[in-house]
Amino acid sequence: MEEFDVIVVGAGIMGSSTAYNCIKKGCKTLLLEQFPLPHARGSSTGHSRITRKAYSKELYANMMPEAYKLWSELETETNTQIYKKTGGIIIGKANVRYSEYEKVLKELKTEVLSLTENEIVEMLPNTNYYGFQGICDPEAGVLFADKAVKSFQSAFLRRGGSLKENEKLVNISTGSIVKITTTKGIYNGKSLIVCAGSWTNKILSELDLKLPLNPRYVKVCYWKVKDGLKKSNLPVLIDVNGVNYHGVREGVYGTPPEEYPDFYKVCMHGGKDLSDPDFRDGSDDGEEVKIISNYVSKYMPFLDSRPAIVETCIYTMTPDEDYIIDRHPNCNNIFFGAGFSGHGFKLAPVVGKLLSEMVLKQPTTFNTAPFSLHRFRNSTSKL
Ligand SMILES: Cc1cc2nc3c(=O)[nH]c(=O)nc-3n(C[C@H](O)[C@H](O)[C@H](O)COP(=O)(O)OP(=O)(O)OC[C@H]3O[C@@H](n4cnc5c(N)ncnc54)[C@H](O)[C@@H]3O)c2cc1C
Structure with missing residues (x-):
């Protein structure tokens, strides 16, 4: 043995x-x-996956500099690029959760740049984020999962x-x-x-x-960038206002094309409860994809409003x-x-x-x- x-x-x-x-x-x-x-x-x-120093809870914001350092050490040890810096924007309609990010970053003396609605649309062209405010996290980016x-x-x-x-x-x-x-x-x-x-x-x-764990299945959707609207150097995006999902506001996040060229990833931070991870896709009725599709039509006219690719993944939530x-x-x-x-x-x-x-x-x-x-x-x- x-x-x-x-x-x-x-x-x-x-x-x-x-x-x-x-x-x-x-x-x-x-x-x-x-x-x-x-x-x-x-x-x-x-x-x-998105990485960022901006967190609405100090508990996690405190650990992020160490995480960046350790990812970099792993990159060196394995001679592999794992992190790509894209910058990130966290936006919302001046609600509580959005301002918490700003507050935590300021307390930790981390670089934080406030964004007006025009600056948001400048960073993410051909979107309709009017009435939104935000912050920019210059260190945010993508981890190649x-x-x-x-x-x-x-x-x-x-x-x-x-x-x-x-x-x-x-x-x-x-x-x-x-x-x-x-x-x-x-x-x-x-x-x-x-x-x-x-x-x-x-x-x-x-x-x-x-x-006290609650597994949920979540939809990972990729949307084709419309011809003529392609742009490089897009930031990662977190919209804390997000969408209404069964009476709760769930955030929406987006990442620039990494998996599939010209396909922007836009997903909702939520999904249906999953009673057994061994039967993940058995009860999918497509509701979440419809909600994200409505969001993309409203705010992101640079994307086709029908997802080109839909994948499934699992969150394991605590209360x-x-x-x-x-x-x-x-x-x-x-x-x-x-x-x-x-x-x-x-x-x-x-x-x-x-x-x-x-x-x-x-x-x-x-x-x-x-x-x-x-x-x-x-x-x-x-x-
Ligand atoms: C769509 C999606 C987007 C996300 N985006 C982000 C993001 O942008 N930024 C971020 O920080 N996080 C993000 N997350 C969260 C992050 O990916 C998860 O928190 C993380 O992957 C959890 O990893 P894990 O190792 O705990 O679970 P898993 O990856 O599920 O690993 C558990 C492993 O245990 C194995 N296992 C289970 N039972 C047994 C057994 N009996 N014997 C042997 N092996 C077993 C399983 O097969 C599995 O491989 C995202 C998650 C999802 C689903």
Whole structure:
């Protein structure tokens, strides 16, 4: 039976970053993935994610400089471009959420440029964002998601890590040594870290624990830029006003053509509840695509109003949309990182670092108390 210091379950961006950080600290580490790699069934799939220093919560804005530094180190180690600076604009109709971004950035003394409606339309030509105001985040840009996942995995392997794909964890025996059974074998680990995205509760239910996680499927839509309106150097966009989705205002975000030339990505930060991530596409009625289509027709006449490509991805939401990074309340060698609520990718290097520090009982680079499971003590139920 193979023995490891740390076993990490889930080779999405969080598990891959965590395994990399563990091996970097000298732990003999196994990274386990249920599907053949790469796969498109989790949350880390696709070519691009937005990164930005602008956050409406100080908790995350504080960690972003470290994330930028760690992404850059990974780029150097793997000789791969992961981050592309495009600049970004965060806009809204002077509502509370929009001004919170500005407030947090000013408090952290991060560069912040206010934008008038004319400046917004200048940065994003042929749009109808009249009546909007915004801020510019010059450091915002795109992370090449698939390359980022692959880079963590290849750096992990080069440092001597073991990666087993197409091998699903099916059973856990707790104790001072954690014994896991997979579809192909049995492994012992001094510690276990679960980074299983929307599958997390399927695994933790084995350990009599249920996190307050709500998986949602979200639509990723690409819209063709109309002939004659093509422009390079477009920024990433976040419209906090967004759209009305079942009585709640959900933000809308856009990224310049990266996956498919001349196709701008415009998506809603929300989607339908998903009862089982193993049956992701079974109940799609197309409602979300219609809502985004109406938004594109109204504000973005430089795009065709019908999406050219629609893909599906999964968010795993927590009630307060803050991450959960903690250890099992009754098993002090079992840890988890979950509930990244649709905004985890950019901070994956920091999350992996924090989990590796927790496993090794080292002081953590940032205070992890805001991510503790304890904050839900009234809503967390034992199964
Ligand atoms: C459409 C979309 C857009 C997004 N945009 C942004 C953005 O612009 N900026 C940003 O910062 N974040 C963004 N996010 C959020 C970010 O992508 C996620 O927070 C992040 O990818 C979560 O990664 P994860 O590793 O936790 O989950 P996953 O990528 O789902 O990884 C979990 C892995 O665990 C594996 N697994 C599960 N169960 C088992 C088992 N029993 N045995 C073995 N393996 C198992 C799964 O197969 C999977 O590979 C976006 C997410 C989506 C869906």
